[in-house]
Amino acid sequence: MAEPTRQFLPSTSAHFGISEYHRRGLQTLINSNSVTDADQEQHEAGNSMPSKSNDSSAVKLSATSNLKTSARHDLAMIFTCKVCETRSVKTACRESYEKGVVVARCGGCNNLHLIADHLGWFGEPGSIEDFLAARGEEVKKGSVDTLNLTLEDLAGRELSTCDLISSVQSQRNSRSTFFVSLCWQITRTSKAKLRNMTTAACCFRSTSLPSSFSIHKKLAVKRNSNAVSFMGLLSFSPKTSSFSTGLISISLKQRRSKNSFQVRAVVAPSEAVSGFDEMVAGTQRKYYMLGGKGGVGKTSCAASLAVKFANNGHPTLVVSTDPAHSLSDSFAQDLTGGQLVPVEGPDFPLFALEINPEKAREEFRNVTQKDGGTGVKDFMDGMGLGMLVEQLGELKLGELLDTPPPGLDEAIAISKVIQFLESQEYSMFTRIVFDTAPTGHTLRLLSLPDFLDASIGKILKLREKIASATSAIKSVFGQEQNRQGASDKLERLRERMVKVRELFRDTDSTEFVIVTIPTVMAVSESSRLSESLKKENVPVKRLIVNQIIPPSASDCKFCAMKRKDQMRALEMIKSDSELSSLMLIEAPLVDVEIRGVPALRFMGDIIWK
Numbered sequence: 001m002a003e004p005t006r007q008f009l010p011s012t013s014a015h016f017g018i019s020e021y022h023r024r025g026l027q028t029l030i031n032s033n034s035v036t037d038a039d040q041e042q043h044e045a046g047n048s049m050p051s052k053s054n055d056s057s058a059v060k061l062s063a064t065s066n067l068k069t070s071a072r073h074d075l076a077m078i079f080t081c082k083v084c085e086t087r088s089v090k091t092a093c094r095e096s097y098e099k100g101v102v103v104a105r106c107g108g109c110n111n112l113h114l115i116a117d118h119l120g121w122f123g124e125p126g127s128i129e130d131f132l133a134a135r136g137e138e139v140k141k142g143s144v145d146t147l148n149l150t151l152e153d154l155a156g157r158e159l160s161t162c163d164l165i166s167s168v169q170s171q172r173n174s175r176s177t178f179f180v181s182l183c184w185q186i187t188r189t190s191k192a193k194l195r196n197m198t199t200a201a202c203c204f205r206s207t208s209l210p211s212s213f214s215i216h217k218k219l220a221v222k223r224n225s226n227a228v229s230f231m232g233l234l235s236f237s238p239k240t241s242s243f244s245t246g247l248i249s250i251s252l253k254q255r256r257s258k259n260s261f262q263v264r265a266v267v268a269p270s271e272a273v274s275g276f277d278e279m280v281a282g283t284q285r286k287y288y289m290l291g292g293k294g295g296v297g298k299t300s301c302a303a304s305l306a307v308k309f310a311n312n313g314h315p316t317l318v319v320s321t322d323p324a325h326s327l328s329d330s331f332a333q334d335l336t337g338g339q340l341v342p343v344e345g346p347d348f349p350l351f352a353l354e355i356n357p358e359k360a361r362e363e364f365r366n367v368t369q370k371d372g373g374t375g376v377k378d379f380m381d382g383m384g385l386g387m388l389v390e391q392l393g394e395l396k397l398g399e400l401l402d403t404p405p406p407g408l409d410e411a412i413a414i415s416k417v418i419q420f421l422e423s424q425e426y427s428m429f430t431r432i433v434f435d436t437a438p439t440g441h442t443l444r445l446l447s448l449p450d451f452l453d454a455s456i457g458k459i460l461k462l463r464e465k466i467a468s469a470t471s472a473i474k475s476v477f478g479q480e481q482n483r484q485g486a487s488d489k490l491e492r493l494r495e496r497m498v499k500v501r502e503l504f505r506d507t508d509s510t511e512f513v514i515v516t517i518p519t520v521m522a523v524s525e526s527s528r529l530s531e532s533l534k535k536e537n538v539p540v541k542r543l544i545v546n547q548i549i550p551p552s553a554s555d556c557k558f559c560a561m562k563r564k565d566q567m568r569a570l571e572m573i574k575s576d577s578e579l580s581s582l583m584l585i586e587a588p589l590v591d592v593e594i595r596g597v598p599a600l601r602f603m604g605d606i607i608w609k
């Protein structure tokens with residue numbers, strides 16, 4: 001048998017470490033004649049010889065002896081095949097590495113690389129460390145805590161070549177450890193590679209995230225139709241110097257086998273161009289608000305956009321601020337409860353939140369009543385401060401509190417979401433999609449922040465006047481503290497309202513997408529909505545015309561008439577002064593109900609191109 005030459009060209013940054021944490025029992029020892037494969041997924045070693053290589057591997061062995069993917073595999077290594085530049089993670093038996101023979105097959109080009117050969121089968125006995133040392137190259141060893149794999153290590157190449165789209169940071173779990181999920185988006189070229197499971201690219205967005213990290217415990221491998229996710233403990237060196245531990249989730253996309261969702265008949269109308277590339281680009285947070293007349297498909301469009309963002313690597317949050325929520329129905333999952341609920345199905349994190357408007361309204365009422373509403377009025381009446389009561393009348397506070405203006409609950413709901421998103425815990429979300437309430441509500445919502453801002457401002461001023469006029473009396477009544485607390489709350493609420501207003505008008509981060517259907521009534525309403533949005537300086541670029549009946553060769557008279565009507569409405573859009581300037585996205589009426597993630601994915605692929 002011709003003796004293959006072994007050639008390893010490890011990178012100088014290569015390091016190696018074996019943790020002492022999880023020693024295997026003797027019963028799992030492989031005898032010194034054994035050859036082990038070094039592949040976590042396939043047991044393939046020993047069936048062919050390591051390639052005689054001019055191909056060389058930049059080998060990085062990392063300490064993961066507590067890796068529990070298999071009882072036999074307690075050593076992990078990451079290496080780059082110099083033949084095909086594929087980065088691979090493999091696990092092997094430590095005893096085999098120390099006493100036997102270990103070869104690793106490159107997932108990209110199928111070449112075998114010799115990692116250890118203590119039996120001298122392929123030349124001088126030794127291991128990769130010896131081979132590297134012979135070349136005068138550096139071998140680094142480390143314990144679990146000192147293993148710091150860079151992002152490039154996981155990506156397997158320069159990150160500058162990746163289109164870094166998103167990242168996920170962390171949520172604290174009840175035990176105060178970090179759950180860290182890393183997500184990444186890759187360029188079209190790298191996507192092709194990923195489909196072959198050859199490489200992956202990661203990225204971080206948040207500045208608070210570590211610059212280096214290592215996986216030192218693999219917890220789970222999750223497979224679904226088009227992704228494999230690795231979950232593992234992560235250690236990293238944050239800016240604050242000490243090491244932290246968390247969980248890492250890495251997804252490798254595979255070629256999608258078959259769309260599990262089948263529609264019986266769909267005709268995509270003319271070129272649907274939504275400019276999705278622009279929508280998905282960038283890692284900075286963006287807000288998309290979808291609104292329109294009741295029943296036109298706002299929820300379906302919002303949910304399908306959220307699924308599409310998530311499947312394109314953006315950790316996404318979809319929020320319903322419509323008092324009559326239908327997100328749960330649309331996703332076919334229970335998303336109620338006013339909390340962030342993970343949506344099952346998409347490749348990357350997607351969470352949903354249905355805000356409880358009644359609760360939000362109640363909250364507002366409590367705060368204002370304590371400080372500026374009937375509480376203050378009663379108090380002032382009692383004190384004989386007639387002239388201030390007059391000012392109260394001007395504010396129409398009673399009206400505000402007894403019959404909250406329409407749109408108030410939604411404004412509070414949105415401000416609540418902003419509050420959520422400002423916290424570090426939710427900094428991972430890079431796309432926020434709002435499923436808003438029907439048009440009328442939304443229009444009132446738009447003017448509401450200004451109205452509330454003014455009202456609350458007046459309430460606060462009034463409070464100050466009362467405070468100075470009655471401080472002595474109040475201290476007798478012992479109410480000062482309560483009033484201060486309520487006043488602070490009110491001030492915070494006012495600030496949040498201002499933020500809602502700013503968010504709605506921020507052209508860099510926000511876009512309002514109008515959803516309509518091709519009927520004269522819906523188009524007229526959309527035109528009015530567009531006009532109002534413009535007046536309020538809310539950025540609007542896109543108009544979805546949903547439920548367009550596809551042309552048909554059948555003699556269905558009803559369908560033909562209906563389609564004719566629809567075409568008329570479409571013409572109306574094209575000549576409408578408000579709507580004609582918007583990017584028109586035509587979405588067909590499909591003959592199944594859009595329910596559940598596969599259906600939403602399907603719809604998203606039609607609309608968001």
Ligand SMILES: Nc1ncnc2c1ncn2[C@@H]1O[C@H](COP(=O)(O)OP(=O)(O)OP(=O)(O)O)[C@@H](O)[C@H]1O
Nearest residue numbers: 294295296297298299300326547588589590593594
């Ligand atoms: N393109 C489409 N083809 C077929 N059915 C659709 C399409 N778009 C939406 N639907 C269906 O229309 C119904 C209403 O859709 P959806 O709930 O998304 O509308 P909405 O505007 O959010 O309604 P509401 O104003 O009541 O919240 C749903 O049953 C949905 O499955």
